[in-house]
Amino acid sequence: MQFRGRTVAAFVALTVAVTVLATLTLSDQWVALGSGKPTAAADGSGQSGLTGTETGKLGAVMNLIEQKYFREVDRAKVVDGAISGMMEALGDPYSVYMEKTSAQHFSESIEGSFTGIGAEVTLQDGKVTVVSPIKGSPAEKAGVLAKDVLISVDGESLEGVALSDAVAKIRGPKGTKVKLVIARAGVSTPVHLVLVRDDIDYETVYANLRDDGVGVIEIRQFSLNTGERFLEELAALEKKGMKGLVIDVRNNPGGVLPVVVSIAQPFVPKGKPIVMVEDRTGEREKTLSKGTGKDYPVAVLMNKGSASASEVLAGALKEAGGAVLVGETSFGKGTVQVSYDKATGDGSLVKMTIAKWLTPDGNWVHENGLKPDIESLPPDYYTVARLSKAKTQLPDTIGEDNRSLQIMLAALGYKTDRKDGYFSAETAEAVKQFQKQAQLPVTGEVDKTTAEKIEESLIVLIRNEQNDSQLNKAIQVVSQKAAK
Amino acid sequence: MQFRGRTVAAFVALTVAVTVLATLTLSDQWVALGSGKPTAAADGSGQSGLTGTETGKLGAVMNLIEQKYFREVDRAKVVDGAISGMMEALGDPYSVYMEKTSAQHFSESIEGSFTGIGAEVTLQDGKVTVVSPIKGSPAEKAGVLAKDVLISVDGESLEGVALSDAVAKIRGPKGTKVKLVIARAGVSTPVHLVLVRDDIDYETVYANLRDDGVGVIEIRQFSLNTGERFLEELAALEKKGMKGLVIDVRNNPGGVLPVVVSIAQPFVPKGKPIVMVEDRTGEREKTLSKGTGKDYPVAVLMNKGSASASEVLAGALKEAGGAVLVGETSFGKGTVQVSYDKATGDGSLVKMTIAKWLTPDGNWVHENGLKPDIESLPPDYYTVARLSKAKTQLPDTIGEDNRSLQIMLAALGYKTDRKDGYFSAETAEAVKQFQKQAQLPVTGEVDKTTAEKIEESLIVLIRNEQNDSQLNKAIQVVSQKAAK
Numbered sequence: 001m002q003f004r005g006r007t008v009a010a011f012v013a014l015t016v017a018v019t020v021l022a023t024l025t026l027s028d029q030w031v032a033l034g035s036g037k038p039t040a041a042a043d044g045s046g047q048s049g050l051t052g053t054e055t056g057k058l059g060a061v062m063n064l065i066e067q068k069y070f071r072e073v074d075r076a077k078v079v080d081g082a083i084s085g086m087m088e089a090l091g092d093p094y095s096v097y098m099e100k101t102s103a104q105h106f107s108e109s110i111e112g113s114f115t116g117i118g119a120e121v122t123l124q125d126g127k128v129t130v131v132s133p134i135k136g137s138p139a140e141k142a143g144v145l146a147k148d149v150l151i152s153v154d155g156e157s158l159e160g161v162a163l164s165d166a167v168a169k170i171r172g173p174k175g176t177k178v179k180l181v182i183a184r185a186g187v188s189t190p191v192h193l194v195l196v197r198d199d200i201d202y203e204t205v206y207a208n209l210r211d212d213g214v215g216v217i218e219i220r221q222f223s224l225n226t227g228e229r230f231l232e233e234l235a236a237l238e239k240k241g242m243k244g245l246v247i248d249v250r251n252n253p254g255g256v257l258p259v260v261v262s263i264a265q266p267f268v269p270k271g272k273p274i275v276m277v278e279d280r281t282g283e284r285e286k287t288l289s290k291g292t293g294k295d296y297p298v299a300v301l302m303n304k305g306s307a308s309a310s311e312v313l314a315g316a317l318k319e320a321g322g323a324v325l326v327g328e329t330s331f332g333k334g335t336v337q338v339s340y341d342k343a344t345g346d347g348s349l350v351k352m353t354i355a356k357w358l359t360p361d362g363n364w365v366h367e368n369g370l371k372p373d374i375e376s377l378p379p380d381y382y383t384v385a386r387l388s389k390a391k392t393q394l395p396d397t398i399g400e401d402n403r404s405l406q407i408m409l410a411a412l413g414y415k416t417d418r419k420d421g422y423f424s425a426e427t428a429e430a431v432k433q434f435q436k437q438a439q440l441p442v443t444g445e446v447d448k449t450t451a452e453k454i455e456e457s458l459i460v461l462i463r464n465e466q467n468d469s470q471l472n473k474a475i476q477v478v479s480q481k482a483a484k
Numbered sequence: 485m486q487f488r489g490r491t492v493a494a495f496v497a498l499t500v501a502v503t504v505l506a507t508l509t510l511s512d513q514w515v516a517l518g519s520g521k522p523t524a525a526a527d528g529s530g531q532s533g534l535t536g537t538e539t540g541k542l543g544a545v546m547n548l549i550e551q552k553y554f555r556e557v558d559r560a561k562v563v564d565g566a567i568s569g570m571m572e573a574l575g576d577p578y579s580v581y582m583e584k585t586s587a588q589h590f591s592e593s594i595e596g597s598f599t600g601i602g603a604e605v606t607l608q609d610g611k612v613t614v615v616s617p618i619k620g621s622p623a624e625k626a627g628v629l630a631k632d633v634l635i636s637v638d639g640e641s642l643e644g645v646a647l648s649d650a651v652a653k654i655r656g657p658k659g660t661k662v663k664l665v666i667a668r669a670g671v672s673t674p675v676h677l678v679l680v681r682d683d684i685d686y687e688t689v690y691a692n693l694r695d696d697g698v699g700v701i702e703i704r705q706f707s708l709n710t711g712e713r714f715l716e717e718l719a720a721l722e723k724k725g726m727k728g729l730v731i732d733v734r735n736n737p738g739g740v741l742p743v744v745v746s747i748a749q750p751f752v753p754k755g756k757p758i759v760m761v762e763d764r765t766g767e768r769e770k771t772l773s774k775g776t777g778k779d780y781p782v783a784v785l786m787n788k789g790s791a792s793a794s795e796v797l798a799g800a801l802k803e804a805g806g807a808v809l810v811g812e813t814s815f816g817k818g819t820v821q822v823s824y825d826k827a828t829g830d831g832s833l834v835k836m837t838i839a840k841w842l843t844p845d846g847n848w849v850h851e852n853g854l855k856p857d858i859e860s861l862p863p864d865y866y867t868v869a870r871l872s873k874a875k876t877q878l879p880d881t882i883g884e885d886n887r888s889l890q891i892m893l894a895a896l897g898y899k900t901d902r903k904d905g906y907f908s909a910e911t912a913e914a915v916k917q918f919q920k921q922a923q924l925p926v927t928g929e930v931d932k933t934t935a936e937k938i939e940e941s942l943i944v945l946i947r948n949e950q951n952d953s954q955l956n957k958a959i960q961v962v963s964q965k966a967a968k
Contacts, residue, residue, distance in 0.1 A: 049543025054563050058542065059533025060827040061567050061581070061834055069574060070764050070819065070837045078573045079538050083545050085569020089562045090553060097545070280554050335554065343544040350545055353554045398882045398906050422882050422906050 058082065080348070087350070094337055095352045103341065103349035110256060110339075112223030115174040118200040119144055121167065125452055128158045128166045134202070138195040149183040151190060172197050201225065207233035213243035213482065214475050219263070222255025222309040227262035234266065244297040244478035247313070248471065250327065254308025257336060257357075261287055264313050267321040269293040273360040274316045277336060284358070289320070297481035298323040301474040302370070303378065307331035314370050315359035324481075325372045326474040334358070334366030376473040380419070381411035381458060393446035395428045402427070405446060408458050409434065542566065564832070571834070578821055579836045587825065587833035594740060594823075596707030600655040601662060602684040603628055605647070609936060612642045612650045618686065622679040633667040635674055656681050685709065691717035697727035697966065698959050703747070706739025706793040711746035718750065728781040728962035731797070732955065734811065738792025741820060741841075745771055748797050751805040753777040757844040758800045761820060768842070773804065781965035782807040785958040786854070787862065791815035798854050799843035808965075809856045810958040818842070818850030860957040864903070865895035865942060877930035879912045886911070889930060892942050893918065 050058070065073055083097045098106055108114040118137020119130050128150040133139035150158050153169040161169075172178060174197055182191040204226045206218040215237040219226060237245070257275075264274045268289035278284045300314045300323055311330050317323035336357050340350040358364050384407045385400065387393075393401055403421035410416050414430035428444035435442045438453045446454070461467055534542070549557055567581040582590055592598040602621020603614050614632040617623035634642055637653040645653075656662060658681055666675040688710045690702040699721040703710060721729070741759075748758045752773035762768045784798045784807055795814050801807035820841050824834040842848050868891045869884065871877075877885055887905035894900045898914035912928035919926045922937045930938070945951055 050539060050546055054546075054559075055534060055539055057563060057828050057830070058566055058570070060829075061570055062534055062538075064824055064827055064834055064836060065570065065574065068822065068824075068836055068838045069576075069579065070839050071574075072764070073574065075538075078570045079541060081569040081571075081573025082542060082566040083569065085565040085567065085572065086542070086545055086549065086562045087565075088569065089565025090549065090555075090557065092553075095553065280556070338552065340548055340552075343548055344541050345544075346541070350548055352548060352552055354552045355554050396906075398904050420882050422880075 083344070083348075083350070087352075090353075092335075092353050094333070094335055096350075098349045098351065100347040103347060106339070106349065106351070107341070109221070110223060112204055112221075112225045113199050113201045114171070115197050116171040116200055117142075117144075117178060117180075117195045117197055119170075121150065121163070121170075123163050124149075124456075126160070128161070128163065134200060137200050138198050142193050142195045144180075144182070144193065144195075145184065147185060148191075150180060151183050152179075152181040154179050174198055203229070205229040205233055207237060209237050209240050209242055210475070212475075212479060213241065214246060214478050215242040215244070216246045216248060216471070216475070218248040219252055219310075219313075221252055222259045222263070224256060224259065226255065227259040230263045231266070242296065244299075244482040245294075246299050246301055246326075246471070246474045246478055247317070247323075248301040248474070249306045249310035249313060250301060250303040250470070251305035252307070252310040253305070254310060254333070257309065257312070260309040260312045264316040264321070265289050265291040267291065267294055267298060267317050267323065268360075269320070272320040274320065275312050275360070276358040276362065278356045278358060279354070293321060297478050299326050299474045299478045300324075301327050301470060302330045302372065303328040303470070304331055304369070308333045311365050311370055312357060315363070315365065318359075318370070318373070319363075320360040324374060324477055325370060326374045326477055327372050327376050327470050328378075329371050330365070330369040332365055332367045332369035334364045374473065374477055376470045378470055379411065379467075380407050382462065384408060384411075384458075387446070387451040387455060389448045389451045392448075393423060393451070395423045395425065395444060398422050401446075405431075405451075405454070408454050411461060412454070412457055567828070567832075567834070571836075574837075576819075576837050578817070578819055580834075582833045582835065584831040587831060590823070590833065590835070591825070593705070594707060596688055596705075596709045597683050597685045598655070599658040599681050600684055601626075601628075601664075601679050601681060603654075605634065605651065605654075607647050608633075608940075610644070612645070612647065618684060621684050622682050626677050626679045628664075628666070628677065628679075629668065631669060632675075635665040635667050636663075638663050658682055687713075689713040689717055691721060693721050693724050693726055694959065696959075696963060697725065698730065698962050699726040699728070700730045700732060700955070700959070702732040703736055703794075703797075705736055706743045706747070708740060708743065710739065711743040714747045715750070726780065728783075728966040729778075730783050730785055730810075730955070730958045730962055731801070731807075732785040732958070733790045733794035733797060734785060734787040734954070735789035736791070736794040737789070738794060738817070741793065741796070744793040744796045748800040748805070749773050749775040751775065751778055751782060751801050751807065752844075753804070756804040758804065759796050759844070760842040760846065762840045762842060763838070777805060781962050783810050783958045783962045784808075785811050785954060786814045786856065787812040787954065788815055788853070792817045795849050795854055796841060796843075799847070799849065802843075802854070802857070803847075804844040808858060808961055809854060810858045810961055811856050811860050811954050812862075813855050814849070814853040816849055816851045816853035818848045858957065858961055860954045862954055863895065863951075864891050866946065868892060868895075868942075871930070871935040871939060873932045873935045876932075877907060877935070879907045879909065879928065882906050885930075889915075889935075889938070892938050895945060896938070896941050 062078065065078060080097070080099050087095050087097045117139045118134035119139040120132050120134070121128050122131050123129070130144055130146055130148040130150070132146045133144045150166070152158060153166070156169060158166050170178065176197050178195050178197060180193045180195065182193060184191055204220045204223050207215065209215045217230065217233055217237070219230065261274055268274050268291050270289055270292060272289050273286045274289050276284045276286050298317060298321065300317050302310060302314055302325060306314065307330065311333065314325055314330060318325050334356055335353045336355045337351050338354045340352065343350055356364055356366070384404050387401050387404055393405060398421050400421060402423045403419060406416045406419040406421070406427055409427070409430045410419065412434065414433050415426065416430050417424055417426040431446055431450065432442050432444045434454060435450060440450055440453060465471065546562065549562060564581070564583050571579050571581045601623045602618035603623040604616050604618070605612050606615050607613070612634040614628055614630055614634070616630045617628045634650070636642060637650070640653060642650050654662065660681050662679050662681060664677045664679065666677060668675055688704045688707050691699065693699045701714065701717055701721070703714060745758055752758050752775050754773055754776060756773050757770045758773050760768045760770045782801060782805065784801050786794060786798055786809060790798065791814065795817065798809055798814060802809050818840055819837045820839045821835050822838050824836065827834055840848055840850070868888050871885050871888055877889060882905050884905060886907045887903060890900045890903040890905070890911055893911070893914045894903065896918065898917050899910065900914050901910040902908055915930055915934065916926050916928045918938060919934060924934055924937060949955065
C-alpha cells in the first residue's frame, strides 16, 4: 500500500479513508491521568444536570412537537438534535455531538482501524477501480487484484455512483458478507466474489531512506498505533545510517495527544517542554521531554492541511528540537478535545474542547497556524478541481472547467496564455497539441474522452514523487544541513 | 410612500422592511377557533414533557459543558441552542425556534407594525439616503425630508456601513431617543435632529386605477391589518367603476391565514372552498366562501417570490374564482405554521408546521408552486447583482462583475455581444458609448464612477413602472377580458 495518493486528494479516495476532522484528542481517562485530578462526575447522576425551569422549557417544546407537528416524529432524533444544538451554541467547531454511527467512525479513525474489505479504490474512466488490496485483508484473501473494476456491490450497480457512495456501500460491520462483481482485464466474464468484512488496520506511517542518506517519514494521522509504528520506522532508518530526516505531515488532520508527544520526545532534549496545556482557569501544565535530541538535521514538512497534533509536533520540534519547518503555514488549531463516550450512555459521543495547547515557547497557534522557516507552495495543479465532463468545453466560453483545463494543460507542459477560465484561441491550440500527442481527433474542443485523457496524464504527473516540489525542498534543506 | 421598490430588491432596502420568511401563520387561539377542537396543553405543565432518560442525557451534556468546556458558558444560550436543535431535527425549514429578539421582530412583522422612526432609506452613491418619511411617523414630524443623507446615528458614522446595519442602528424600542445628523442639499451645515422612536404601521396594500379602467392592487405581505386595508381599497376602486383587477403578489412571502381568506372571499362564490387544511391524521377541513364572486375579470400576478398565503390566494382565485394567473411559477410552500409564544414562557417563540394546506381542487403546491396560466418572466436586469466596485473592471478579464455589467448595459440599450462575464472588445465599446453619453472620461474601463453612473441609470429604468413587463402583461390580459 505504498501509494502516495494523499497529495492528489481531488482525484483519489480510499475505502480506508476515514474523515478525521482536525482534532487533538484525549480519552476521559487520559485527562484524569494527565492532570492528576479526579474527573468530575458527568453522567447525569450528579448533583447538577438541568434545572427545573430548563427541563420545563425543553419539555414544553417536546410536547408541542409530539402533539402538534404535522408529521410523526422520532423522539430520539429530536433529543439528538437538542444535544447537537447545545454543542453548536458553544460556537466552537471542534466541540461536537456524534450520534452512535458517527461516534463509531470517529473511534475507528482514532484507533487507526475500521471494518471493511480492505481495498483502496479510485475512480478511473468513471469506474470504481481497485488501486491495491491491503495485506492480509479480506480483499487480498479473496483474490481482489489491483486494477480490478468493481461493477456491483450486493447486486447494486456502481455505474455513475460517486466514489464516496461506492465506498459507503462496500464498508460495513465486521462479520457481515458483501457480494462483489468485478470486471478484470483479460477475463471475459465478470468475477463473482463473496467477502466477509473484518477489522482492517490501516497504515498511518510510511518511511523510506533515499540514496543520498535522507530519510522521509510520512505521518498521515496520529492514531493510537501511530507512535509505535513511527518509532519502529525511525529506528530502522537510523540503523541504516540515515544522515537527516524529513517528517512529512502535510494534510495530516491530527489525532491523539499522547501519541504525538511520544513521537516528538526523541527529538527534544531531556527536560525541555514538548507542549503546554492551559485549562480555563489559565493554569498551565507542561509536558517535559525524557528524550535526548538527535544529532542529525530534521525538517518538518507541513501545509495548510497540517492541523492540531501535526502542529504540536512542528511546534515542539522547531522550538525545542531545533528542526526546520518547510512548506506552508499550517492550519491553526490550538485546542485540545476530550471524547466523552460514556456521558450519554447510548453509544453516542460528546467531543468537547477542554483546553488550549501552547508551543514550548508559549505560542498559541489557533487560527494563525505555524509559519514555515522556508516557504514552499504546492503547484496549482495539485489542488485543481476535476473537469465536470457534463458537456464539451468550447472556445470563447468561460467557466470553472476552463480554468481547471488551463491549469492542467500548463502542468502537462502545453503553452497556455491564461488560467482565468476564458477559453482563448491559445487554449484551443494547446488542446489541439495535446490531442495530437494523445492520438485523439484534433478538434480543439474538450469532449469527455479528451477530458479523461488530460486528467489521466495529470494523475501520472502528480503520482511521480520527483514532481513533489515541497518534498524536494525539504529534502534539499536537510541534505545541505547534513553536509555541513 | 407610493414607492415601487420591491422589484428592485437588489438595490433598495427599507427601514420598514422586516424579513418575513415565507410563512402562513395562525396564532394558537385561531387554531382552536378554526378547528373547533380544544388546544392540547403545551406549557410543560402537562403529563408528558421529557422522559427521565432524556432529561438525564441532556443534563449529562450540560454538566460536561459547565465543568469541562475550556471557556465560561452562558447556560441560557446553551438551552436556546438545545431548542433550536430540536426544531432543526424536524427537517422542516418552517419550524423554527426564535429567541426573544427574533420573536419580537417576527410578531411585529405579522402585526404589520414595528418600532422605529418611520423612514424608508436606500443607498445612493454609497450613502444612506432617505427615500421618504412615512406619514405621521416620528421622521415626518421631526422634518426628515426625502433625499436627506444620514451622516451619523447616535454619534456613529454611517460611512461605509451596509444598509442593513445602518437600519439596525436606526431602529429600536418604542420611546427611546435617537440622534441623527443629516446632510441636506442646499443647507451648508449638517442638520441635527433628535427623534423618539414610536410604533410605525407600515403599508402592505397599494392600489391605483389606471386610465383604461384596470385596477391594480399590490399586496406586499398578509399582515393582521392587510385584510381590512385590501377591502377598503377594493371598494374604492369598484366605486370608481373599475373594469378589471390585477392583484400583484410578487415577492409577497405570505402572512396570516385568516387574512388571506378574508381577501379571497369576495372573489369566490358562496359555498365554494377557498382553502383546505389537512392535519397529520389526513383529516381535511374546508373553509367555504361566504362571498359572491365578481363579474369583472381578475388576474393574480405572481413570481417565484410569491409564497404561502400568496399561493393560497392565487390557488383560490384561480380554482374557485375563475381568475387568471400571470407571471412565474410561485415559490411552493404548502404548509401552515402556528406561533406558540407562551409555551416557553420567556418571550421566545416556537413557530411550528401543524398542517398542510391544499387548493380548492385538493392540490398540494409544496415544492412545486403554482404554474401561471400566462407566463411572463422578468427581464434579467431586475435581479442583476450590484457591481462590487472593488477594482476597475478591465477588458479581456472574466468575472461576475463583468456579467452584471453586460446585463446592465444591454438593459440601458447599449449593444453587447455577450452576457457571460467575459469583458470583450464589444463590451468595452458599449462602455465607451455609455461614458460618452454620461459625459465621463471615455476609457472603456469601468472604474467606480462609471459603475455608479451605470447603476443609477439602471435604477431610473427599473423604477419606471412602464418598464414592468410582467405587470403590463397582467394588465393586458385583464383589459382584453374586460373588453369582451
